Amino acid sequence: MKSNLAEKRDYVSSTNACKACMPLGASIAFKGVEGCVPFLHGSQGCATYMRRYLISHFREPVDIASSALGEGEAVFGGGPNLKQGLVNVINKYQAKAVGIATTCLTETIGDNVPAIVKEFLDAAKVEGPGGKMPALIHASTPSYAATHAEGFHAAVDAIVRQLAHPVARHSGINLLPGFVSPADIRHLQEVAKGFGLKATLLPDYSRPLDAPAGTSYEILPGGGTPLADIAKMGGAAATLSFGWTPYSQAAGRDLQERCGVALHDLGLPIGLRQSDAMFEALAALAKREIPSRHADQRGRLLDAMVDGHKYLSGKRAVVYGEQDLVIGLASFLAEIGVQPVLCASGGRGAGFRENLERVTEGLVRETVHAEPGVDFYRIAELSRELKPDFLLGHSKGYLIARELGVPLVRVGFPIHDRFGGPRLHHLGYRGAQEMYDRIVNALLEQKQSESNVGYGYL
Numbered sequence: 393m394k395s396n397l398a399e400k401r402d403y404v405s406s407t408n409a410c411k412a413c414m415p416l417g418a419s420i421a422f423k424g425v426e427g428c429v430p431f432l433h434g435s436q437g438c439a440t441y442m443r444r445y446l447i448s449h450f451r452e453p454v455d456i457a458s459s460a461l462g463e464g465e466a467v468f469g470g471g472p473n474l475k476q477g478l479v480n481v482i483n484k485y486q487a488k489a490v491g492i493a494t495t496c497l498t499e500t501i502g503d504n505v506p507a508i509v510k511e512f513l514d515a516a517k518v519e520g521p522g523g524k525m526p527a528l529i530h531a532s533t534p535s536y537a538a539t540h541a542e543g544f545h546a547a548v549d550a551i552v553r554q555l556a557h558p559v560a561r562h563s564g565i566n567l568l569p570g571f572v573s574p575a576d577i578r579h580l581q582e583v584a585k586g587f588g589l590k591a592t593l594l595p596d597y598s599r600p601l602d603a604p605a606g607t608s609y610e611i612l613p614g615g616g617t618p619l620a621d622i623a624k625m626g627g628a629a630a631t632l633s634f635g636w637t638p639y640s641q642a643a644g645r646d647l648q649e650r651c652g653v654a655l656h657d658l659g660l661p662i663g664l665r666q667s668d669a670m671f672e673a674l675a676a677l678a679k680r681e682i683p684s685r686h687a688d689q690r691g692r693l694l695d696a697m698v699d700g701h702k703y704l705s706g707k708r709a710v711v712y713g714e715q716d717l718v719i720g721l722a723s724f725l726a727e728i729g730v731q732p733v734l735c736a737s738g739g740r741g742a743g744f745r746e747n748l749e750r751v752t753e754g755l756v757r758e759t760v761h762a763e764p765g766v767d768f769y770r771i772a773e774l775s776r777e778l779k780p781d782f783l784l785g786h787s788k789g790y791l792i793a794r795e796l797g798v799p800l801v802r803v804g805f806p807i808h809d810r811f812g813g814p815r816l817h818h819l820g821y822r823g824a825q826e827m828y829d830r831i832v833n834a835l836l837e838q839k840q841s842e843s844n845v846g847y848g849y850l
């Protein structure tokens with residue numbers, strides 16, 4: 393069916409991109425490995441921008457090293473800078489791992505990072521902790537080719553390909569949660585523990601990017617997926633991988649193909665049905681019943697959905713962000729009686745439209761308008777026509793919400809204009825409950841503030 397919405401004009405530039413930089417996503421993934429320092433092979437400005445962007449969301453110190461290329465290296469190659477930078481980082485941080493991500497500059501000039509790293513290792517005189525050379529992981533992340541989400545998953549895939557190899561089979565499982573909040577990671581750890589499963593969750597930045605206050609500054613914060621556990625991922629009984637897009641499924645597929653680890657691909661467990669799928673998969677792997685506390689959480693969520701239906705039924709929402717997150721949010725909105733009128737993402741990964749159709753089938757009254765590869769100029773243009781009751785996404789949609797006079801319910805990344813983004817839950821029954829309450833309250837607050845009566849009872 394042809395849409396009546398304004399056609400996208402034929403232009404190539406972006407106005408306020410609905411995505412961030414690819415190595416920025418890789419840096420987040422590298423922060424989730426024990427003792428790992430993210431290292432950008434490129435100019436200093438890239439690392440400075442990413443540090444500022446991440447600190448504003450996570451409100452933690454985020455060190456990202458750089459090979460600090462200048463004009464000369466752009467012409468003659470950045471190999472010597474990369475090698476000197478590795479020496480400095482290993483000596484200064486005593487890092488157990490260094491996660492090297494390329495930038496637009498080094499991808500464009502064609503620096504061969506694997507070859508430079510091999511030369512460095514062959515000639516190495518430096519030593520990390522315990523007299524050992526740290527693990528040097530490298531991911532190719534040309535930002536002009538993709539988004540921060542794809543950079544995140546490219547780094548996860550690189551970690552698995554370079555550090556996990558076939559080993560003796562054991563009873564543990566691998567959990568690849570995708571790009572979720574530190575609070576979500578902690579929740580998944582509790583859930584796996586509740587099933588009695590020994591899960592290697594990769595990456596685990598729940599502590600490095602949301603750390604308790606300490607009495608002294610730690611140059612390398614604790615936490616992260618232990619390197620010894622990553623090395624055993626190739627012997628796990630199964631991998632549970634969350635995400636609908638090919639890039640979010642890459643690491644799980646690699647473990648399956650190279651190491652024969654059984655793969656269970658699920659979508660991000662957002663909302664009732666996708667959370668059910670996660671709990672059922674965990675129950676099957678653990679060979680036990682779903683713990684009663686999760687059954688209770690599910691029951692409370694259903695009860696809230698019944699109680700709040702009068703506030704949400706028939707409402708219309710614009711959803712935007714990373715593709716996997718948007719598909720999960722659309723699935724959740726369709727379950728709670730909200731029509732997702734526009735689902736937009738800066739990512740162009742395959743299957744966006746198809747998966748949106750699949751997760752909303754039979755639950756929505758209108759066709760969900762899916763727009764991959766868009767910027768906020770286009771999202772604003774469509775939102776003016778579609779007249780949503782609220783927006784669901786990160787802080788960068790605020791100007792559209794303000795122009796339309798509707799609430800923005802903040803989820804995902806980045807959240808630069810509110811406090812506590814890393815502690816938002818999105819996954820499981822707990823995440824669905826939190827989001828449900830926040831959406832209902834945002835609409836009630838809107839109704840209250842627009843009324844000149846001053847109702848204290850809604």
Ligand code: SF4
Nearest residue numbers: 413438441495496535
């Ligand atoms: S988009 Fe390219 S040039 Fe800009 S910060 Fe990212 S890697 Fe650097």
